[in-house]
Amino acid sequence: MTTQQALLDERYGRRTSRRATRAWWIIVGVVGLAATVALGWSTVATSMASVDADATGYAIVDDRTVTITFQVVAPTDGTVACALEAQDEEHGVVGWRVVEHEVEGGTAVAFTETVPTVAEATTGLLHSCWVA
The missing domain is CATH 2.60.40 (Immunoglobulin-like)
Structure with a gap:
């Protein structure tokens, strides 16, 4: 059984590429990792400068x-x-x-x-x- 959305996608040629989906998740992972590293460094730098x-x-x-x-x-x-x-x-x-x-x-x-x-x-x- 196909859904209405699937029928429309098939009729008009819309489909999501696995490459695009994979690239999206890689970008999200890299941004998340960079944010985690930045937060960790900020915490360490603050504690090193505390009196x-x-x-x-x-x-x-x-x-x-x-x-x-x-x-x-x-x-x-x-x-x-x-x-x-x-x-x-x-x-x-x-x-x-x-x-x-x-x-x-x-x-x-x-x-x-x-x-x-x-x-x-x-x-x-x-x-x-x-x-x-």
């Missing part, structure tokens, strides 16, 4: 100064930039500073930095670090 940083403490020096102690581990030798912030009791940012340090890859290094504030702070935080 591990932890705040280890803070001290309120006076009404206008906070010191923040933090530890940084970078994946490669070079410069690492870190954003430090001081907050008041309502979690409003009252001080902000970006500092840069030279580090050796894979080695944990501790730093203590001073953040000037515009009002009395109650805490000091390490906001983020990145490879500069």
Whole structure:
């Protein structure tokens, strides 16, 4: 039993070539493989450039100064930039500073930095670090 579509295809000479179908699937496979490789490389490149940083403490020096102690581990030798912030009791940012340090890859290094504030702070935080 043939379908109406098959009858029309036979009458007007329309048919799909096996070559065209095979070429279509090869192109789809190559594009899918390329997308998978690109996503994998993007993931690896991002993780290789990530900086591990932890705040280890803070001290309120006076009404206008906070010191923040933090530890940084970078994946490669070079410069690492870190954003430090001081907050008041309502979690409003009252001080902000970006500092840069030279580090050796894979080695944990501790730093203590001073953040000037515009009002009395109650805490000091390490906001983020990145490879500069």
